Amino acid sequence: MSDTIVPKENLLLRMQEDIRRALEKPEGERRWGMVIDTRKCVGCHACTISCVAENKLPPGVVYRPVLDQEIGTYPNVTRRFMPRPCMQCEKPPCVPVCPVNATYIRPDGIVAIDYEQCIGCRYCITACPYSARTFDLGHTYTEGTPEQEVYELLPNYEYGVEHPRKPGSEESPIGNARKCHFCLHRLEQGQLPMCVTTCIGIANYFGDLNDRESLVAEMAAQPNAIVLKEELGTKPKVFYLI
Template sequence: MARQNVTIHSRRPSDTSPTSDHPSWAMVIDLQKCVGCDSCTVACKAENRTPPGVSYNVVVEEETGEYPNVRRVNVPRPCMQCDVPPCVSVCPVNATYKNGDGVVVIDADRCIGCRYCITACPYGARSFDFGEDYSREMQGYADVQSPEYGVQRGARGSYTPPIGTVRKCTFCTHRTARGEEPACCETCIGDARYFGDLNDPDSVVSKLVADPRAFRLREELGTEPRVWYLR
């Protein structure tokens, strides 16, 4: 498939692409260390207060080889934070755009819920918030709202954003703004996830992406993901 030419839309033109003035966030996941415990999925839901049916981090199980020489591989799948994101080019209201730190984000106040971006994402990394919640299963669930993008939204059930809009992994922007790593990385019991700044040549991620074992999902699409995997 030919590489797509994508215009990055942003309300802050000076922050539309990663520069040396900003960190350039990336993630590396070592598949040999991932044990498929789903702690990243649970930590992400707890941190971002995502509703039923919305999971920013999932672990896909794949079987490789031929019988009887087969093995199971766990492939965690957050948002790829593509440098050439198809989700951005299809948004009719410029609600989704790429930040200066390399993270693709969504302006929930501009999102009209058309879900074009969900269809355009080749990684299945976007979800729609239909307004469901865990109030029956979890006491006090609605008392603390999602901290995404540093904004505390109103009580769920009021049918205001993020209800009725698209949601996705943001590398926990509210945490990175405080100098913390994403919740999925902090809780990974196998230490399979690495997070850091590609602008820093001495960072762990900068060194790992140059490892011969490193690869990215569906690279043939030309999306230039910011999530690398180690075979």
């Protein structure tokens, strides 16, 4: 008798199904989006760190910090947590300002950076209203310690390309602007973005917003869904449930 436990569907497996369905469509017909349920976010930073680990982000580069705000006065007080990935705007202010077309909107809606094209001028960083872009200054976490550790130099697979890290060089992604790309390399494998996978509160929904059957499309249409800085008209594809 299993009625005492609500028959559970594994949300991550369902969303992976959603992704696989989307991958069968032409790239231009997908529209990747994310819904973050702030009621389920416990501010644990697992997404932040998993992203750092997955993309081998060096010190100073972060794609998905979690903002932590205390609200109210004692004893009527609470805290609110808000993860901040790249909003993957439909009208991204960062794209037109790039002088060399290094950043662009992919047909599937992801705002991508061509690491080999980027000259590192950081104009896009100033243009993003969400501070979603950070600059790779070339640091490593274990520089200056008794040993430069190898795990930091292992390649990341951003945009489906192996990028080993070579501190002291100016080889990309060092010297580039960097940002969240919804773990495009994982999407292409039918996997969820790392932050969605690793969320211990299952607070993220992810998938193809164009797919009516997808969980993310359902959640993005909830009455309590909002986007950040809506007044700017950037049309984010990241929604928050509040």
